[in-house]
Amino acid sequence: MSRYLLFCNDLLRLDDNPLLCLPSDGDAALAVCILPQHQFSPKRASARRRQLQLGLLHDFQQRLAALGIPLLLRSGDPAVVLPQLLQQYQLVRVVAAEPTAPEEYSWAAGLNWHWLDANSLLADKLRPDLYTLPRSFTAFRQQREPELQVLAPQQTQPSILALNKILSVTDVTELSDLPRPEPDQPLPVALAQQLPDGFGHWQQQRESAVLARFSEYIQQHLSHYKLSRNALIGADFASFLSVPLSRGTLSVRRAWQLIRQHELQFGQNESSYWLRFELLWREYFRHLQRKHPLAFFCRSGLGLHQVPGTASSAGEALQRWQQGQTGLPFIDANMQLLAQTGWMSNRGRQNVASYLMFQLGCDWRHGAAWFEQQLLDYDVASNWGNWAYIAGALYSAPRSFNALKQAVEYDHAATFTSLLLGAPQTGNHRHQPYAQPNWPAPQAWQWQQYLQQLRAD
Ligand SMILES: Cc1cc2nc3c(=O)[nH]c(=O)nc-3n(C[C@H](O)[C@H](O)[C@H](O)COP(=O)(O)OP(=O)(O)OC[C@H]3O[C@@H](n4cnc5c(N)ncnc54)[C@H](O)[C@@H]3O)c2cc1C
Known part of the structure; x- marks a missing residue:
């Protein structure tokens, strides 16, 4: 017989949730979610994402309750709260979805902990050996694709038998230390x-x-x-x-x-x-x-390439970028979309990231931190990984995008940019870079080249 704490953070689902299948006859388990206070602070998560997360937590709690399973919700530092819960409920082992970043791994220090890589495709027998992990995405993909031609990797189904082993919790009032989700902030x-x-x-x-x-x-x-x-x-x-x-x-x-x-x-x-x-x-x-846990957060990363931007540089350029006021309409439209919705397309993300580090000369980590706070889909490996990848902080060389060229190619009629920024005040083209007081029009000479090309066509 074992007594588990099922740490359900990042696994707010019944489908393919191996935690809920773990307890077997004679075991006992307690399901818990903890909102980590640092990650959930306004500095690191926008109000929009905090609201989304709270809504999803309460929904998951209700779905489990419908199956007779209480879910304990807490906020605080997991490294502090988890040992307390283990002691309070006399549990011996924590089982959780395996993370990717050091911050989450550190919560396991000193505890009897078992990770299940429930949010990766390549888990269990398909899990890559980190020592021989291919350097480039292409080599990685080519190596793994053949194994994934099967219908799907190992699939787990929650078993009601197992769910019946979940401990009952009587102190539901403790849930009240978490705020309820507020009314939704409507999108424009x-x-x-x-x-x-x-x-x-x-x-x-x-x-x-x-x-x-x-x-x-x-x-x-x-x-x-x-x-x-x-x-x-x-x-x-x-x-x-x-x-x-x-x-x-x-x-x-x-x-x-x-x-x-x-x-x-x-x-x-x-x-x-x-x-x-x-x-x-x-x-x-x-x-x-x-x-490479640390390379994702270190400016020079693996140190294989010269990364753009000046270390720690921020200032006005960063603020203009964050507020969508750089003077390049395509960049500004994407940044305003992010501010208003918590979302941006992959094409937009690549361009604004490249623009911040190559054109504005900022340290890429300021951009990654801003995305971390703003994105509804924030994921530590995808976000910091893509930023580091564009900066050249990982294996491949830095990747710079010409935002003006991309604007003309992917938003040819400027419908996207107009949707976000409205029609230009003057008779200018919507993609035309604009100057602001004490801030020159960016990429102005490239715009002239573009106009000449249009005339020649
Ligand atoms: C600077 C930058 C930051 C990013 N930050 C995040 C992030 O915090 N969270 C996040 O989920 N994605 C991130 N991405 C990847 C990608 O932009 C988004 O996953 C995608 O735009 C989300 O829309 P979708 O689900 O409709 O994507 P689709 O185009 O439909 O792709 C399907 C899925 O594939 C995965 N995917 C696609 N492209 C990438 C990629 N480049 N890297 C990793 N996974 C990918 C995602 O899980 C995505 O949901 C980032 C990309 C860049 C360039």
């Missing part, structure tokens, strides 16, 4: 229409809603994913899997399995393959962060 109507229904609202990111939406996406929109995924906004141009994956309301193994099932029924095509390809990027950063 024009933007809400350009995102999936109810985007950002916790009800739409619950397990049941997410599974239904993704199944519908596969049926109706997966076929155009490869063509549409570079768009900047739209209700179904991409999968919008990142929020439920990062908040733990969807299992990546389930997502993979649904795509594979669709492929087995209707055939694989470029789009279905590409969505799986993108999910492997997520995997790559997860395992790479475990291999």
